[in-house]
Structure formats: C-alpha cells, structure tokens
Amino acid sequence: MITFQVVPRRGLDAYRMVRSKVIHEARTWSWANKKKTRLRHARAEAGSIEVGHADGVMTARIHPKTPQDTFFLTEKLIGRLVAWFNDDLAAINIQFSEAEPPKATRKRKR
Numbered sequence: 001m002i003t004f005q006v007v008p009r010r011g012l013d014a015y016r017m018v019r020s021k022v023i024h025e026a027r028t029w030s031w032a033n034k035k036k037t038r039l040r041h042a043r044a045e046a047g048s049i050e051v052g053h054a055d056g057v058m059t060a061r062i063h064p065k066t067p068q069d070t071f072f073l074t075e076k077l078i079g080r081l082v083a084w085f086n087d088d089l090a091a092i093n094i095q096f097s098e099a100e101p102p103k104a105t106r107k108r109k110r
Helices: 013-022 068-087
Strands: 001-010 029-031 038-041 045-056 056-064 088-096
Touching: 001 013, 001 068, 013 029, 013 045, 013 056, 013 068, 038 068, 045 068, 056 068, 068 088
Parallel strands: none
Antiparallel strands: 001 056, 001 088, 029 038, 038 045, 045 056
C-alpha cells in the first residue's frame, strides 16, 4: 500500500486546495462520498484514494482494486498535484507499506 503526505508552503492548507480544485475545476477527479474523504478518478474501476488532513498537511492512501492500478492512481495523483499546485507545495512524501489483508465480511444469520 502507498501513502502520501502532501505538505504545502507555510500558511496554506493542502486538503482545502485539493477539495476546492476537485469540486470546481477537475474533470477527471471527483469525490466518492459526501464527507469528501475519498477521491475517485474518472476510471472508477481503478479504485479510490482515501484522504485525510491535519494542520494543513494532507494524507492520501491508495486503495487500488488490482495491483496494476496502484501505479495508475499514484501516477495520476502526483501528476495532478504537481500540475495544479506546483508553486504551493513544499513536499510530497511517499511511504510504502505492506498491503493490509482484506477485512472479513460478516455473514447474515438466518
């Protein structure tokens, strides 16, 4: 699993910048839920990106549907962040971790 930490320049909020851009201008990105914590690319079958924030720093965790989609979502997210906010970002940190096992689903009792 890949996790990003998007650090803006002093005085800016990376999450608010991304949220505003996705709501008003983005053509290939949209929010997958009302809380605006899950980003989805127009190619929705690739998976989604879970977004969080604290003190102006945005975190993004890639949740691909297949292992090949990891590259696709990572490339698209970093590319868009650089294109949209080149002058406003201080750093984009990438962390690699082992994939989490899928959660067990509950079965209904009849």
